Amino acid sequence: MSGPAAWFRREGLALLTDFYELTMMAGQWREGRMDRRVSFDYFFRALPPHTGFAVSAGLGLFLDYLENLRFDDSDLDYLRSLGVFDDDFLAYLRDFTPQCTVRAVPEGSLVFPFEPAVQVEASILEAQLLETALLNFMNYSTLIATKAARVCLAAEGEPVMEFGLRRAHGPDGGVTGSRAAHIGGCTSTSNVLAGKAYGVPVSGTHAHSWVMSFPTELEAFRAFARQYPERCVLLVDTYDTIKSGVPNAIRVFQEMRERGMNVRPAIRLDSGDLAKLSKLAHKMMAGAGFDDPLIIASNDLDEDLIADLKRQGAKINGWGVGTHLITAFDCPALGGVYKLTAIQSGNEWQARMKLSSNAEKATDPGRKQMLRCFDAEDRPLGDIISLEEHPPHRTRGTLAGRLQKNPHLPAHIEGVARVGTMLRPVFADGRRTAAPEPVDRLRARAQAELAALPEEYKRLRNPEIYRVLLSEELGRMKDRMMTHPELA
Amino acid sequence: MSGPAAWFRREGLALLTDFYELTMMAGQWREGRMDRRVSFDYFFRALPPHTGFAVSAGLGLFLDYLENLRFDDSDLDYLRSLGVFDDDFLAYLRDFTPQCTVRAVPEGSLVFPFEPAVQVEASILEAQLLETALLNFMNYSTLIATKAARVCLAAEGEPVMEFGLRRAHGPDGGVTGSRAAHIGGCTSTSNVLAGKAYGVPVSGTHAHSWVMSFPTELEAFRAFARQYPERCVLLVDTYDTIKSGVPNAIRVFQEMRERGMNVRPAIRLDSGDLAKLSKLAHKMMAGAGFDDPLIIASNDLDEDLIADLKRQGAKINGWGVGTHLITAFDCPALGGVYKLTAIQSGNEWQARMKLSSNAEKATDPGRKQMLRCFDAEDRPLGDIISLEEHPPHRTRGTLAGRLQKNPHLPAHIEGVARVGTMLRPVFADGRRTAAPEPVDRLRARAQAELAALPEEYKRLRNPEIYRVLLSEELGRMKDRMMTHPELA
Known part of the structure; x- marks a missing residue:
């Protein structure tokens, strides 16, 4: 092995x-x-x-x-x-x-x-x-x-691609980070080792270096379309997004259409004013007869930036999230x-x-057990941490307990239809x-x-x-031990 | 293998x-x-x-x-x-x-x-x-x-122990993080695998669970002193730092002294007001005839907290830094x-x-080379990034170049006594x-x-x-390519 x-x-x-x-x-x-x-x-x-x-x-x-x-x-x-x-x-x-x-x-x-x-x-x-x-x-x-779950909530169901490996904390920060990001909701990762190790779906576009390695941007785009007609996402910001990148991309997608291919144009924006550029790019592509382009945005995105881009009506429908996700940057x-x-x-x-x-x-x-209380629509209402040897009655209606931080104070969870262990x-x-x-x-x-x-x-x-409560028995025990430290 | x-x-x-x-x-x-x-x-x-x-x-x-x-x-x-x-x-x-x-x-x-x-x-x-x-x-x-270099600068030469493994981003975040923290200046790590893999010195005290696993704090301290007389750092905050932890620790160090051991008392504070508690603990230990105790502090420390504790005259002379170091928490x-x-x-x-x-x-x-300019006391003055094929003259006196962000603007480094590649x-x-x-x-x-x-x-x-300058030649080339994008 x-x-x-x-x-x-x-x-x-x-x-x-x-x-x-x-x-x-x-x-x-x-x-x-x-x-x-x-x-x-x-x-x-x-x-x-x-x-x-x-x-x-x-x-x-x-x-x-x-x-x-x-x-x-x-x-x-x-x-x-x-x-x-x-x-x-x-x-x-x-x-x-x-x-x-x-x-x-x-x-x-x-x-x-x-x-x-x-x-x-x-x-x-x-x-x-x-x-x-x-x-x-x-x-x-x-x-x-x-963190991934929050980013995906902000993206409102649109695909979120995790690509943080280059800023992750070592190989394992990248590989197990990709695994965790997928569990939290990301659709794919750029990290091939995470794909091999854990079966996380892998995806990717191309880098600026692809464009720079060809004599012109148009030649670079044509070559990429030639090689990957089915997964042709073109990165349009190497030189000038609106003057050069988007027009060249449209030209390549038109050439593909002229060759009889059923093409959904797809671009990636990686710098500049993503809201404005995405709207302009969308308009230019619509003007060329491509009504439903895939516009992927990247560049230090997080859940707050995604929510703000949506608020601005950005024409983005795919999200590449790297550094801020794989490092949980803000915390x-x-x-x-x-x-x-x-x-x-x-x-x-x-x-x-x-x-x-x-x-x-x-x-x-x-030693504990933990119960989750659900309402009649099977939505969680709150949890009760209990002593293993004194499980609270698994019951409907109201479950009584104590506050975790102030275990002398009673509290309860109402409207319980089902209790899960x-x-x-x-x-x-x-x-x-x-x-x-x-x-x-x-x-x-x-x-x-x-x-x-x-x-x-x-x-x-x-x-x-x-709401997370202690059961009556656990709350009483904790209260007693807090007031009588010799029992702790 | x-x-x-x-x-x-x-x-x-x-x-x-x-x-x-x-x-x-x-x-x-x-x-x-x-x-x-x-x-x-x-x-x-x-x-x-x-x-x-x-x-x-x-x-x-x-x-x-x-x-x-x-x-x-x-x-x-x-x-x-x-x-x-x-x-x-x-x-x-x-x-x-x-x-x-x-x-x-x-x-x-x-x-x-x-x-x-x-x-x-x-x-x-x-x-x-x-x-x-x-x-x-x-x-x-x-x-x-x-990050480690900054933490060590704040500690002003006092030992900084890295112990972030439990909050690191995966095993590798911990192991290569410990390696990097040592390179940056930390004296030791808690991470045994980093010790084995890279030869970083390992160190440690004991946890609250050691204290809690004995019938009383005093018995726990005595047992630890019995087992590790040469490396006996006692964690004093499991129950009550001043009422219980420090008095019990002093008692154990006195017992060691009474048995003829040449003991330097050492404690660790892991919660509460570290400035105040360290001063109180120092006073109590001095009062018991221990003039030069080792007082290690931990609990979410970073360079700013260490600097602030020093400003307050805290009687701390060893620093345990975990989460904020191994994750570079603020960035x-x-x-x-x-x-x-x-x-x-x-x-x-x-x-x-x-x-x-x-x-x-x-x-x-x-393709580049990079030169570092030093003054007569061998302190770095600034660097010059040059083209590999056009190295600037390795000279004394003044070295001319261009600004990296505005390569049409001249700049220079003065007082150069030595240049290193x-x-x-x-x-x-x-x-x-x-x-x-x-x-x-x-x-x-x-x-x-x-x-x-x-x-x-x-x-x-x-x-x-x-100061980091571009050489004349590199600056000229960059300026030309920025103003003539077709050359880029």
Whole structure:
């Protein structure tokens, strides 16, 4: 198996972890606490600015990593060279295979702040080891899938092509970023490796260099039309969009029509006043008898620029989005965290909670389940995070709970017609509990959930805040632990 | 060889390219233009906001990629499945090995807008293929090395530990990001895989979960001190920093001292008012007889927050920087581009230039060399981009040139005592022309160049703009091509 296959399968990533995870593991090991079983939650506290939902993504990458998680000789040699770890602990790592149980929200589902999107139950050593990789996979993919969903909402159903690889954070930022962008709604990517690795559809036009490499723009366009008559999108701004690019493109499309080809003219604008140029270009093409041209725009677009171009009546009906999508430019990190919530003691689970000076950073204790409440039209109304051992009654009507940040305060969700269970088993006994899901299925799930989500959560500015409550039992427990820190 | 080694060596990345590169290649191939030799420049037009310099990084990764660039059967099978490429072209790809000549500014050097940091000379097919990967490697690494240099400038020589892996854009965003952060000046990383892959020093403390996994904070601290007496940095904010964390830490350090250990107490603050808490903690530790504690701060730090904490007299002398560094949060993309500058015609090189509606996007034509002018104290004064075939006289005194954006206007650099040549051969005949440079040497180069750079370019706000001129000959040529577009 060649290099990239190993990469896609997330092999050789055992050392993709923070050094303190390994020192903590070795510490717990030497303290004789290696068999203590714990439960950790992955969640984020805040959505990116202006954003009312997140598209959960990255779980498939994490499961690939888990299935292939082994320390090889070169890993152990490196760790030994640091002079910090003793041979017994290195032998433990050599024999390590994942024994964790993982439950998670299905990839492509919508998630909201404070919701445990992934829950890992494992020995404290293993749970610690997995932290960094889990966060790395989930944070980035969820960030990009969410950004892509916003861009696609702004494009109002018109195709969005992701082409950010050249500005992505390394090859993996590009490849798994393309995967996440597709899950979030993009129709295709320019990234061929993402096409090979994950089956994301690939697309593209041509670059300025194609035009510049021919003696004239017209010759360059003719050559491109000759080579790619079926996918002939001409980039018209190398020299002068209106004086040269569009007239030359029209001439080539006319020549194709004269040769009897059924041609839909297609151009790409990559600089200048996109609103004005698109209207002018549209008028020129209509004047030449091409009523329905495809006009693709690119050049540092994001959801706000797309919405603004639409507001101006720009004649654009295809969108190429690169830098701002693949880096989530206006907020390039999702601050997801992974927090200890419970420790097994005998046959019991003891809930744990982090307090700290920032009340915001207080965690929700205990092992959990999560319920999503739907109305009679199957639109989500709100979610309830509950203790696993005390699930609230799956009921219609009104569900009572407590506020996440002020768990002494009661709250409720009304008009519930159906309740769905969000956390499902995905990994046990060293392997996935179901086959990997292809990206088109993940994309379809996200599309369906976004379609069902009421408009007020999908606004590009000031979205409504989706309701996430703690169950009565969880709220009471959290309230008690906050007021009695010795219980935390 | 195992997975990560293939990854580090940048194997299996032949398809890490935009789809349009391959369609343009196939188009040039079928047009019979496969042997045309061209020259492309990599450069960026703008530095990140508030930034007066860039630390060039990523070249080593690009050269690794070049040395390993082959299309394997799975790549060709995937391309064939797209139904766009014919067998002749796929056979060309199967036999492809890099034949390019690359010259570049050494990795770790300072570079400025419009400077050709990498110059690729190759057949038009090969030059096109390399574009996306080159941009991906150079843009991200240069971005992070530059951000790291700013963070380290703010820390005024105190150690900066990079620990952004959990918020990085995928594994590679983390691993090559750590490499770039080290080149830019960070002392260590939390990322163990970056330690193994590139020899970046690793470091770390412990997490809140370590504290939470013990019955009490004091027991957790004692256990950590027992396990890591030599590297005992205690995280003091799990429950209450001042009431619990710092007193418990002091108690443990006192116990260590009582056992005859020569202990320098070290704590980490990860939440709350870092200025106030650090002063209080310092006072409490001084009161217990520990005059020189190490107080590490973390929690969404960046160069501005560090500068502000220093302004407040915070008693912090170690800095942990994660999210904002590894994602270059306030400007997460460097807009580097790769532009055709010349085409070989017989034995001659014909200069090429992109014009377009945005005058900013006009390129500098021709194959180039770049000179850096130094004063008598060996401080850089400015750079001159010249045509390769017309190097300006390497002279002392005043060097004349033209303005890059207004090449009809003369300009000059005065007080020149020494002139250095920036672009050096790095790849030819399918291999590197020199051995790979280890990251500590790249870091040392960046440190030396930053030390020599006058303060006015290193300010965190409103830095002076470093002077980059075109040589007389290049300026004249550009001016002529701008006023006579038919020459472009």
